[in-house]
Amino acid sequence: MIEWSEQGEQQRARWRSEAGAPAPARVQPADDTLSADSAYRLACEGTALLWRGDFQNARQLLQALMRRADRKNPKAAAKAAQKLAGATPSERFHLHRQAQAQRARTLGALLIPVAGDYSIPLRRAPDWREACTEAWGPADGTPSVVALRELLGMVGAHEWRKKGVEIPALGAAPGNRIHPHYGVFSPLRGEYIDLVAQALLPSTELAFDIGTGTGVLAAVLARRGVRRVVATELAPRALACAQDNLQRLGLQGSVELLEADLFPPARAPLVVCNPPWLPARPSSAVEQAVYDEGSRMLKGFLAGLAAHLSPGGEGWLILSDLAEHLGLRSRDELLGWIAAAGLRVLGRQETRPRHSKAQDAGDMLHAARAAEVTSLWRLAVAQ
Structure with a gap:
């Protein structure tokens, strides 16, 4: 279960993670007023953002987080290049996986609520109930929370399943x-x-x-x-x-x-x-x-x-x-x-x-x- 405080009340929902990641300990409701820079800072600090605004704006925010995650700070890039220059192939592999995992944790901080029938209770949200059913099985009426990045991956898999x-x-x-x-x-x-x-x-x-x-x-x-x-x-x-x-x-x-x-x-x-x-x-x-x-x-x-x-x-x-x-x-x-x-x-x-x-x-x-x-x-x- 994932727990958070909203409008002075304690809330709970089922936590879904394909990778088996634990539910985030710090959860903050967020909406369209949150800037991308603030969202990225909170995500890097380990605070998950439970989206309450427009769904399409959440997708745009995720893209903004991706750009920031992939942006190379000159000093950090130089330090990383120096570290890679002396690394063995196996060390390069492990550094690569560490970087992937860190990026995934940061981008996975943007969370989406899902109702008990797999509908998404947000403005301009698409109907992805079929994709959710394929991934999670039949809906049982229990509300849940999932990372937007994982939800998009489920929809991508749904399209591949249809297309082949x-x-x-x-x-x-x-x-x-x-x-x-x-x-x-x-x-x-x-x-x-x-x-x-x-x-x-x-x-x-x-x-x-x-x-x-x-x-x-x-x-x-x-x-x-x-x-x-x-x-x-x-x-x-x-x-x-x-x-x-x-x-x-x-x-x-x-x-x-x-x-x-x-x-x-x-x-x-x-x-x-x-x-x-x-x-x-x-x-x-x-x-x-x-x-x-x-x-x-x-x-x-x-x-x-x-x-x-x-x-x-x-x-x-x-x-x-x-x-x-x-x-x-x-x-x-x-x-x-x-x-x-x-x-x-x-x-x-x-x-x-x-x-x-x-x-x-x-x-x-x-x-x-x-x-x-x-x-x-x-x-x-x-x-």
């Missing part, structure tokens, strides 16, 4: 779209999908897709002619998302969804896994597709793969080497885990990333991103 992401590897339009749900990682980076779409299949009888997410790789395998695909997933949102996508694509008869942590209780001639690429702690559900503290899923996949491969079968590990360029994991460590699991490398197919950050020289992690390679490792049981 075109996946060329699934064939021609319009039957080639994946519709990501809120809190499920969107397959916007297509290079890893293309690797799975182009690799030579060891069998078309059966395949496992471990940690299916939106279901995109399971769908690609089914469209490639694999007669039966078993796709596992642990997150309820991802299971619902994969089920929705498989039905949209008409593949529910070819792909079986199973709630499981990693493997189904069987063996297959092909086992595919695209685990999170960076060994770091995620700060929200959607980040769990990118960050995996201690490489838990990667290690778990490798450790259990031999026991779930049919004789002569292959395990496909789709993994970026960005963690290696950032100093978070070494190639020797990865090869050591493969060997310790009783596996051998049959081959590796590689591709370069096509996303914009790989060409952004101003990005703090540009050197690592520019060198990044995504690989499909073909693994088999060691003889």
Whole structure:
């Protein structure tokens, strides 16, 4: 619950945070009379601003806060540049995440009230009840409070869910779209999908897709002619998302969804896994597709793969080497885990990333991103 004082009375509402952040301890009602400079100062000091004015003005205020958060003070910028100049790649990564977290905390200080039916009780507020229902489930009549930045992210996810992401590897339009749900990682980076779409299949009888997410790789395998695909997933949102996508694509008869942590209780001639690429702690559900503290899923996949491969079968590990360029994991460590699991490398197919950050020289992690390679490792049981 979040609590605050307003007009001499104590108020309470449900606190909503996808990242699991605690409810702010200091909350101050705010409206259109609050200047952007004052709002930014209060946000930096840790005071949350519960908006009571015009909704569209709140959106403009958030944009003003973004400009101030991104504005570089010359002295601070020089100090930061000096600190980065002597930093190792892993130190740069952690500084980058710290800066992201600080920015998120500041911008997350602007709060919006949401009524018990998910309507927004502010002037000129849009009707976003459908987006809220998709993210939070059916309304139960309890008023809540959420950061405007998170609310906008929910609406963005709602639009992506309606529009879908075109996946060329699934064939021609319009039957080639994946519709990501809120809190499920969107397959916007297509290079890893293309690797799975182009690799030579060891069998078309059966395949496992471990940690299916939106279901995109399971769908690609089914469209490639694999007669039966078993796709596992642990997150309820991802299971619902994969089920929705498989039905949209008409593949529910070819792909079986199973709630499981990693493997189904069987063996297959092909086992595919695209685990999170960076060994770091995620700060929200959607980040769990990118960050995996201690490489838990990667290690778990490798450790259990031999026991779930049919004789002569292959395990496909789709993994970026960005963690290696950032100093978070070494190639020797990865090869050591493969060997310790009783596996051998049959081959590796590689591709370069096509996303914009790989060409952004101003990005703090540009050197690592520019060198990044995504690989499909073909693994088999060691003889």
